[in-house]
Amino acid sequence: MMRVLGLETSCDETGVAVYDSELGLLAHRLYSQVDLHADYGGVVPELASRDHVRKLIPLIKEVLAAAHTQPQEIDAIAYTSGPGLAGALMVGAITGRSLAYAWGVPAMGVHHMEGHLLAPLLESEKPDFPFVALLVSGGHSQLLRVDGIGCYQLLGESIDDAAGEAFDKVAKMLHLDYPGGPQVAKLALQGNANAFAFPRPMLDRPGLDFSFSGLKTAVLTAYQQTPDYDNKKADIAASFEAAIVDTLVRKCERALKQTGLKRLVMAGGVSANLRLRTQLKDLAQRKRWQVFYPSPAFCTDNGAMIAYAGCQRLLVGQQENLAVTVKPRWPM
Ligand code: KG4
Numbered sequence: 144m145m146r147v148l149g150l151e152t153s154c155d156e157t158g159v160a161v162y163d164s165e166l167g168l169l170a171h172r173l174y175s176q177v178d179l180h181a182d183y184g185g186v187v188p189e190l191a192s193r194d195h196v197r198k199l200i201p202l203i204k205e206v207l208a209a210a211h212t213q214p215q216e217i218d219a220i221a222y223t224s225g226p227g228l229a230g231a232l233m234v235g236a237i238t239g240r241s242l243a244y245a246w247g248v249p250a251m252g253v254h255h256m257e258g259h260l261l262a263p264l265l266e267s268e269k270p271d272f273p274f275v276a277l278l279v280s281g282g283h284s285q286l287l288r289v290d291g292i293g294c295y296q297l298l299g300e301s302i303d304d305a306a307g308e309a310f311d312k313v314a315k316m317l318h319l320d321y322p323g324g325p326q327v328a329k330l331a332l333q334g335n336a337n338a339f340a341f342p343r344p345m346l347d348r349p350g351l352d353f354s355f356s357g358l359k360t361a362v363l364t365a366y367q368q369t370p371d372y373d374n375k376k377a378d379i380a381a382s383f384e385a386a387i388v389d390t391l392v393r394k395c396e397r398a399l400k401q402t403g404l405k406r407l408v409m410a411g412g413v414s415a416n417l418r419l420r421t422q423l424k425d426l427a428q429r430k431r432w433q434v435f436y437p438s439p440a441f442c443t444d445n446g447a448m449i450a451y452a453g454c455q456r457l458l459v460g461q462q463e464n465l466a467v468t469v470k471p472r473w474p475m
């Protein structure tokens with residue numbers, strides 16, 4: 144049995160959780176800095192670090208109380224050590240390492256994307272290995288073959304923008320608030336997805352890589368060339384969302400065919416997208432595949448996925464030394 148405190152501070156959310164290898168997730172809290180960065184249209188790294196410093200310890204105290212856990216009952220601490228904003232990562236890393244040193248327990252740096260990847264395993268209905276994972280966040284878009292904890296084979300990835308980044312950039316073009324993905328999705332509900340024929344990038348070529356920068360340019364051109372664009376914003380959002388979701392779904396289909404696997408797992412911020420979830424579910428039903436995704440709170444950044452990923456690594460005996468390092472850039 145192992146009880147792990149997880150800390151996530153790689154970007155603009157302070158996430159804390161306690162995960163127990165036998166009892167499951169005991170408590171989790173998330174403090175979002177969205178309001179802090181909203182006026183700037185994106186995350187301001189210095190402000191993010193300062194806010195993590197302010198919030199992290201109170202949040203840890205709150206989560207331990209909610210988990211009915213005393214510090215001496217924590218067996219290890221997991222924190223996000225990359226990729227992400229260097230200053231923001233350091234707040235979680237130094238807090239996690241210091242607490243671990245004081246409490247006499249091991250600490251483990253976790254890859255943020257491995258956290259996302261394993262988040263679906265926090266659910267009661269969770270996938271068995273092996274599976275194909277569609278990992279789509281603000282910084283990454285990848286298809287992976289997952290054979291077990293730490294056994295990840297990259298099948299394809301975005302050669303330019305990540306899917307979430309494309310959502311965020313389109314949101315900016317349409318003068319929507321940051322963070323853009325949920326705003327585009329909300330506006331798309333009122334629009335006609337067939338109003339604009341946006342490209343489905345890379346579907347004409349074999350392979351499992353993605354490219355979203357051409358789609359982004361097509362949206363910009365449509366926006367600039369539509370005289371009454373204010374009335375067409377919802378149509379543009381819906382047509383863009385349809386194009387990106389179509390592309391992701393078709394690539395998943397290809398990845399399952401190529402690997403011969405019948406189990407698909409999606410994770411990362413964009414997996415919160417309702418159109419994507421619905422379309423993958425429909426496809427899976429037709430093909431008799433299984434599909435899994437995290438509950439919405441665990442699609443985007445959170446402490447639970449870090450506690451879980453750290454716990455799995457610690458359970459197989461992995462260890463790290465006391466020197467604190469963060470890796471702002473870190474391939475998985
Ligand atoms: O995984 P995440 O929270 O952070 C990263 O590790 O990047 O993902 C954030 C990304 C953002 O680009 C955000 O716009 C996108 O996920 N996102 C969505 C939705 N919710 C979040 N994109 C489309 N539809 C959504 N409902």
Ligand code: ZN
Binds near residue numbers: 280281412443444
């Ligand atoms: Zn993330």
